[in-house]
Amino acid sequence: xxxxxxxxxxxxxxxxxxxxxxxxxxxxxxxxxxxxxxxxxxxxxxxxxxxxxxxxxxxxxxxxxxxxxxxxxxxxxxxxxxxxxxxxxxxxxxxxxxxxxxxxxxxxxxxxxxxxxxxxxxxxxxxxxxxxxxxxxxxxxxxxxxxxxxxxxxxxxxxxxxxxxxxxxxxxxxxxxxxxxxxxxxxxxxxxxxxxxxxxx
Numbered sequence: 001x002x003x004x005x006x007x008x009x010x011x012x013x014x015x016x017x018x019x020x021x022x023x024x025x026x027x028x029x030x031x032x033x034x035x036x037x038x039x040x041x042x043x044x045x046x047x048x049x050x051x052x053x054x055x056x057x058x059x060x061x062x063x064x065x066x067x068x069x070x071x072x073x074x075x076x077x078x079x080x081x082x083x084x085x086x087x088x089x090x091x092x093x094x095x096x097x098x099x100x101x102x103x104x105x106x107x108x109x110x111x112x113x114x115x116x117x118x119x120x121x122x123x124x125x126x127x128x129x130x131x132x133x134x135x136x137x138x139x140x141x142x143x144x145x146x147x148x149x150x151x152x153x154x155x156x157x158x159x160x161x162x163x164x165x166x167x168x169x170x171x172x173x174x175x176x177x178x179x180x181x182x183x184x185x186x187x188x189x190x191x192x193x194x195x196x197x198x199x200x201x
Contacts, residue, residue: 011035014060014111018085022127022134030121031128034114040104047090047102055112057088062108063172064088066100067180077181079143080105082169087135094119105173150183158182159192 011032019028037060040046046057049068063082067075078100081088090098094115121128149161162182163170170178179189 007037008032010037011111014058015113018058018111019127019131022131023125024127027121027125027127031113031117034117036112037109038112039107039109042104042106045101045103046088046110047098047100049098049101051098053089053091053094053096053098053115055115056094056118057102058111058113059086059088060084060109060111063105063169064102064108064110065105065173065177065181066090066102067177068100075177075180077177079146080166080169080173080177080181082166082172087139105177146181155182155184155188156192156195158184159189159196 012028014037015023015028015031015035023031040062046064047053059081061084063080065080066078066088068078070076088102088110090100090102118128122132145165149158153161159178159182162178166173173181175189175193176186179186182189
């Protein structure tokens with residue numbers, strides 16, 4: 001089997017998995033025609049703040065984070081994506097500039113689908129509209145859960161929430177990114193980790 005056919009099968013398989021039964025075969029084939037799988041190395045930037053989206057990016061493997069730079073020039077981690085199928089589209093508006101940077105936390109692969117194909121198909125595909133709405137609601141719930149935890153929970157409970165909701169990520173995502181994601185300093189996170197190690201002994 002040629003490399004192009006193998007990649008085509010990978011693309012179709014990835015879109016089918018993400019579609020979760022909502023997309024028709026015609027939808028899948030049309031999306032696959034404007035899609036490709038790309039690899040990024042650890043630390044490599046996928047999207048820059050202010051970029052106009054050229055594609056809808058969907059995580060197939062690895063870990064990515066979105067962050068912005070605050071008024072003091074410090075990076076603030078806004079979200080962490082590690083589940084295959086998570087969409088790396090920084091804004092619900094598909095034609096608005098990205099408000100954040102997106103980078104690879106470790107080596108990763110993403111499925112890129114041409115944004116114009118997605119926009120055109122949203123005009124005609126009932127299945128894609130259902131999928132789009134489902135993903136929007138999922139993203140909404142995710143970000144509100146983060147806001148709730150950061151604004152209302154103690155630092156220790158925030159970290160315990162992170163360990164539960166992001167299994168295995170404490171050993172993959174650098175501590176400084178986890179700390180900023182949870183609204184605490186790296187020193188506080190280090191102290192919490194020490195406390196939890198002592199409790200486990």
